Amino acid sequence: xxxxxxMPDDKARPSSRPPRRRQEDRSAETQSRLIEAAIxxxxxxxxxxxxxxxxxxxxxxxxxxxxxxxxxxxxxxVAVMHAVSDERHLRLAECYRELSRYHNRCERMVRxxxxxxxxxxxxxxxxxxxxxxxxxxxLRARVESERGRSAxxxxxxxxxxxxxxxxxxxxxxxxxxxxxxxLRGLAVLNLVARDPEFIERQLALLATAVETIMRP
Amino acid sequence: xxxxxxMPDDKARPSSRPPRRRQEDRSAETQSRLIEAAIxxxxxxxxxxxxxxxxxxxxxxxxxxxxxxxxxxxxxxVAVMHAVSDERHLRLAECYRELSRYHNRCERMVRxxxxxxxxxxxxxxxxxxxxxxxxxxxLRARVESERGRSAxxxxxxxxxxxxxxxxxxxxxxxxxxxxxxxLRGLAVLNLVARDPEFIERQLALLATAVETIMRP
DNA sequence: AAACATACGTACCATCCTGTATGTAATTAA
DNA sequence: TTAATTACATACAGGATGGTACGTATGTTT
Numbered sequence: 001x002x003x004x005x006x007m008p009d010d011k012a013r014p015s016s017r018p019p020r021r022r023q024e025d026r027s028a029e030t031q032s033r034l035i036e037a038a039i040x041x042x043x044x045x046x047x048x049x050x051x052x053x054x055x056x057x058x059x060x061x062x063x064x065x066x067x068x069x070x071x072x073x074x075x076x077x078v079a080v081m082h083a084v085s086d087e088r089h090l091r092l093a094e095c096y097r098e099l100s101r102y103h104n105r106c107e108r109m110v111r112x113x114x115x116x117x118x119x120x121x122x123x124x125x126x127x128x129x130x131x132x133x134x135x136x137x138x139l140r141a142r143v144e145s146e147r148g149r150s151a152x153x154x155x156x157x158x159x160x161x162x163x164x165x166x167x168x169x170x171x172x173x174x175x176x177x178x179x180x181x182x183l184r185g186l187a188v189l190n191l192v193a194r195d196p197e198f199i200e201r202q203l204a205l206l207a208t209a210v211e212t213i214m215r216p
Numbered sequence: 217x218x219x220x221x222x223m224p225d226d227k228a229r230p231s232s233r234p235p236r237r238r239q240e241d242r243s244a245e246t247q248s249r250l251i252e253a254a255i256x257x258x259x260x261x262x263x264x265x266x267x268x269x270x271x272x273x274x275x276x277x278x279x280x281x282x283x284x285x286x287x288x289x290x291x292x293x294v295a296v297m298h299a300v301s302d303e304r305h306l307r308l309a310e311c312y313r314e315l316s317r318y319h320n321r322c323e324r325m326v327r328x329x330x331x332x333x334x335x336x337x338x339x340x341x342x343x344x345x346x347x348x349x350x351x352x353x354x355l356r357a358r359v360e361s362e363r364g365r366s367a368x369x370x371x372x373x374x375x376x377x378x379x380x381x382x383x384x385x386x387x388x389x390x391x392x393x394x395x396x397x398x399l400r401g402l403a404v405l406n407l408v409a410r411d412p413e414f415i416e417r418q419l420a421l422l423a424t425a426v427e428t429i430m431r432p
Numbered sequence: 433a434a435a436c437a438t439a440c441g442t443a444c445c446a447t448c449c450t451g452t453a454t455g456t457a458a459t460t461a462a
Numbered sequence: 463t464t465a466a467t468t469a470c471a472t473a474c475a476g477g478a479t480g481g482t483a484c485g486t487a488t489g490t491t492t
Contacts, residue, residue: 023438023489030439048264049351051479063480064441073480130408131344135265144408170417177414178421184404185397192346192360198393205394209425239459239468246469267449279450280471289450 031069033059035083038076042125043191047132052076074139077129081146084122089153091116096157106214107207109161110179113154114203118183124191126150127184154180167214175213182206247285249275251299254292258341259407263348268292290355293345297362300338305369307332312373322430323423325377326395329370330419334399340407342366343400370396383430391429398422 037059041050052073056066070076095112102108117123130147133139158176186202253275257266268289272282286292311328318324333339346363349355374392402418 026439026489045351046347047262048348052481053479062441065439067481068439068441071481127404128347131262131347131404132264134408135261147408174417174421178398178418178425181401181405181418182394182398183401185399185401188343188347188400188404189397192350192363201390202394202397205390205429209394209429212428213421213425242459242469268451269449278471281469283451284469287451 027069030059030061030065031079032083034061034066034069034076035080038080039084039122039125042080042128043121047128050128074133074136074142077133077139078142078146081126081129081143081150084126085146085150085153087122088117088150092153092157096160099161104211105161106211107204109158110183110203110207110210113179113183114186114199117154118187119190119199123187127188162214164214172214175210178213179206179210243285246275246277246281247295248299250277250282250285250292251296254296255300255338255341258296258344259337263344266344290352290358293349293355294358294362297342297345297359297366300342301362301366301369303338304333304366308369308373312376315377320427321377322427323420325374326399326419326423326426329395329399330402330415333370334403335406335415339403343404378430380430388430391426394429395422395426 034055038050038055041054041058045054052066053063055076056063059066066076070079095116099105099108099112126147129143133143155173155176159172162172162176164172182202183206186199190199250271254266254271257270257274261270268282269279271292272279275282282292286295311332315321315324315328342363345359349359371389371392375388378388378392380388398418399422402415406415
């Protein structure tokens, strides 16, 4: 029993006792670990098979920890939507900076949306939540509001990227919704039958389709 | 206590005692009632919130009846997929007869697919089943095989309708898959935000997009 | 160092879910 | 009419799930 002396800022034994963390940091990290685990499980097994118990233990924790940070399963689900929404916003902002310089914007836009959003497991998680929360009106409303936030990010980027004055407003947004619908459909298919080459061809095709729609 | 005499084929008291039915008919009707109820509930509340108990009582029966006709929940789910697949096949055959006479085939094809399949609550039910059964590999395999059957119906109609010799094979099937992906995406959207006029515009836009893809 | 707050685990409870056993009514076969 | 099947209901068992109460350990403040 040597070495029991307190070392307030110990890096003496590197891997034995983790460095002191502040509560705030612990909380933040734990919460995001739980959210990550939830996304992962929702993506893998779907809403019905994703219990709070699985989520917690998948994150290396227990239900006690989870319910300390999220009072109910609904709260966790909303937190997942919120986190995904935030991440999406960041990625889209990134895309915005990248895209504005190039010319074949439709193609780049479609691919950017796939890479940043629809091709990501997190997107599948949000779909699962969206469908799975239908039966609970209260949860549904909260989820829906998060979804709205997220959708607005996309709308604004689309508008700023692809606004051509020669095209009527409604046709432009219709084209956007059609693109989104297609990407959503591909995301669902990608879930049950993964095939990157196929997705690649579909994205290219979608891009040309949008291109021709946008320029009549 | 009069009129207790047996009347093998009684229409004497029209609404009192229902006419004798054969077991076969009873079975068939009960089973399809259960399947209908399952589709309805899957469409309304999603997979997670659709228990066999709800299904049975929604069909005016009990779990006992359900488990007499379907040994397990998995069996019922597969039966639903099978029934939807059959119905789809019939509707597509109908579409085939209607469509072949007209010329703007892409537009009619898109609308036909929406009306016959993707706009139907039964399609949502199959999506729920497809996503919900992911965590159970055994069920998953059975569901997947039914899905394949159903997909083949669509493929063959598409091929027979839209095969132009001037177009390479792969591009044609890619166009089909893109159409299907879009319709699937619209079906999911239609689930959380119903808006017939919007769907109408999207279908029109999709039709023109497919048209231009198919004729370069 | 002591009092307090926060993070997390364990244990328990009510609920719901699926499956199964068993009983009864309806239908069919003899 | 009687015996055998089939259709359906009722009742119970085992397991999973979500919520909550409570205990302990780890930070934080004074």
